Amino acid sequence: MPIAGIYGPEDFGNPPHGPAAVPRRNPTARAAARAAEPVLPMPSLEWTPEVERATAHLYERVRAVISPVEWPLMAPYVKAINELKQQRDAVILAHNYQTPEIFHCIADIGGDSLQLAIEATKVKSGIIVQCGVHFMAETSKLLNPEKTVLIPDSRAGCSLASSITGADVRLLRMRFPGVPVVAYVNTSADVKAEVDICCTSSNAVEVVESLNAPTVIFLPDQYLAKYVASKTSVKIIAWKGACEVHERFTGDELRAYREADPSVQIIAHPECPPDVLAEADFTGSTAHMIKWVRDKRPRRLVMITECSMADNVRAELPDVEIVQPCNLCPHMKRITLPNILDSLLTLREEVTIDPSIADKARRSVERMINLKN
Numbered sequence: 001m002p003i004a005g006i007y008g009p010e011d012f013g014n015p016p017h018g019p020a021a022v023p024r025r026n027p028t029a030r031a032a033a034r035a036a037e038p039v040l041p042m043p044s045l046e047w048t049p050e051v052e053r054a055t056a057h058l059y060e061r062v063r064a065v066i067s068p069v070e071w072p073l074m075a076p077y078v079k080a081i082n083e084l085k086q087q088r089d090a091v092i093l094a095h096n097y098q099t100p101e102i103f104h105c106i107a108d109i110g111g112d113s114l115q116l117a118i119e120a121t122k123v124k125s126g127i128i129v130q131c132g133v134h135f136m137a138e139t140s141k142l143l144n145p146e147k148t149v150l151i152p153d154s155r156a157g158c159s160l161a162s163s164i165t166g167a168d169v170r171l172l173r174m175r176f177p178g179v180p181v182v183a184y185v186n187t188s189a190d191v192k193a194e195v196d197i198c199c200t201s202s203n204a205v206e207v208v209e210s211l212n213a214p215t216v217i218f219l220p221d222q223y224l225a226k227y228v229a230s231k232t233s234v235k236i237i238a239w240k241g242a243c244e245v246h247e248r249f250t251g252d253e254l255r256a257y258r259e260a261d262p263s264v265q266i267i268a269h270p271e272c273p274p275d276v277l278a279e280a281d282f283t284g285s286t287a288h289m290i291k292w293v294r295d296k297r298p299r300r301l302v303m304i305t306e307c308s309m310a311d312n313v314r315a316e317l318p319d320v321e322i323v324q325p326c327n328l329c330p331h332m333k334r335i336t337l338p339n340i341l342d343s344l345l346t347l348r349e350e351v352t353i354d355p356s357i358a359d360k361a362r363r364s365v366e367r368m369i370n371l372k373n
């Protein structure tokens, strides 16, 4: 059914929010961590025959998308990072939108937001390096309060997470008393602490329906909210947030691809606007899109999502011809081999969450994970 209303800060007399103020690491905690774990010396980053040999099996995973000219620049970092992970007892979690040299060559676990959250509950290592954006690192920290969670660049935000605050959720609750609130995981811990349950794009419909309520507030992605509303009879009240990567796609663009080749298959992420999803052959989270490609093996495919994911799929399935309109997420792209190396050497930036919100935020994430399992 059509969504019941879309709200934003201006509906409560507030100006629209600017880019997220991503919390910086607490200097006291930084000093304590540094003292306990000294900064390690910079390893050699020379391209040598030894580096070539040690990384040859990893290059095989990405040779379809990384040229032999680029690899000598990346391989010394890949080798050094993989060695440092052992030395630091660290594990790297990487989102599907990370670039192929990160996703295929140094990540221990890769996946969509739900898979990463579930895997974060199983980590044994003392240090998690989150290759993704800040809300993902916060989710890992919520689920691992005793572990050190690092993000190589703490400025890696998200236009959805920055569209809403915990105070906005409190105002929504006052406007709609008794209506349960679902937050997409693409939100800050501050927002997660104010809601009943989290969801990802993999499980949004199930989470909404699990509440057994006639009406649900679903935030902050207005397009994911519209997608969920199209799949359920639950009345949805939405927030005005949008993903800056997916909202740029248009239905016209998809129709042009189809006109150029009527046999092409088009798959899209549900953060896209409805006119885009109306043109797609399949809609799903990043993990569901990848599974669809593995199962269907289309001859020619248009992937309507962040560009690096298409590279990651091409690396795995080089026989699928993928058209990738290259919308890059500037936040995901803040994570690079050099800053991952730096993160492991210096143990920066450590993610911390205000203890006054952490327990409540953790409950919203755990409630979602427990629903799944």
Ligand code: 13P
Pocket: 096, 111, 112, 113, 114, 186, 200, 201, 202, 243, 271, 284, 285, 286, 287
């Ligand atoms: P999923 O990987 O959960 O589909 O999320 C996509 C996304 O935009 C993450 O920021």
Ligand code: SF4
Pocket: 133, 157, 158, 159, 160, 161, 186, 243, 244, 245, 246, 271, 306, 329, 330, 331, 332
């Ligand atoms: Fe946020 Fe969109 Fe980037 Fe994902 S792709 S991190 S939703 S801005």
